[in-house]
Amino acid sequence: MDNNDILIRLRYALDIKDSDIVKIFHIDGVDLTIEEVRKMLIKSKDRDSLEDEALDDIEENRICSNDELESFLNGLIIFKRGKKDQNSDQPAKPVLSIKxxxxxxxxxxxxxxxxxxxxxxxxxxxxxxxxxxxxxxxxxxxxxxxxxxxxxxxxxxxxxxxxxxxxxxxxx
The missing domain is CATH 1.10.260 (434 Repressor (Amino-terminal Domain))
Incomplete structure (x- = not known):
């Protein structure tokens, strides 16, 4: 499974709207537009089944990087549970763990x-x-x-x- 597939499945499983996905990304500092999010949510197998001339009409889907996926997951935690009280000894942004x-x-x-x-x-x-x-x-x-x-x-x-x-x- 690639990152886009994980994002698509999460969106479906949790019934998240595109506008909420933009907000979730924004919580962790990734600014995306609804169009960019929709490009991430295009299933690659849908693109494979199209004919060549129809493929030219569809905009390229956007690859979700490891950092963007982790930012989405961090934002989802805050979106679902609320902001954590910040201690002075903790960093403002969590260290990315997808290596x-x-x-x-x-x-x-x-x-x-x-x-x-x-x-x-x-x-x-x-x-x-x-x-x-x-x-x-x-x-x-x-x-x-x-x-x-x-x-x-x-x-x-x-x-x-x-x-x-x-x-x-x-x-x-």
Whole structure:
């Protein structure tokens, strides 16, 4: 899954309007227009199915970078939970934790857990909703710090099914 796909699935699962996505990006200091957001939300497979002349009529879709995705997730936390009281010893802006392509799904799960105030039991229920059985041990391994001996990389299958379960749970 690429960053645009994650953004598209999150938007659907949480039923977020385009104008709210712009606000969420803005909370963490990324200024995008609604047109730029809509370009991010174009599914790449939709573009693949079009004929060449129809493809020329569609504007290029905009790639969502790792920094933009993390800014969206940080903004989503503030959007859903409110601003945190600022201590003088904490930095004003959080340090970006997406360093490579491998840990994106782990960070998405961590930040969604925080933004939506989910417990481990809630997350297990969401996975079960999507038809995936995850144990508490497997779930805690996904949340461990990279480099920890019990750290497990979250594959696209887990992330995709979590977002699917979230959509099923929220859209009933």
């Amino acid at each position: 490579n392509k491998q840990n994106i799904n782990n960070i998405v799960l961590k930040k969604l857990k925080i933004a939506l105030s989910l417990t481990s039991e809630d997350m297990l229920d969401i996975f079960n909703e999507a038809g995936i059985n995850v144990t508490k041990g497997e779930l805690s391994a996904l949340f461990r710090k990279e480099g920890h001996k019990h750290y497990k990389e979250c594959g696209d299958k887990y992330a995709r099914n979590f977002l699917k379960g979230l959509a099923l749970k929220n859209r009933r």
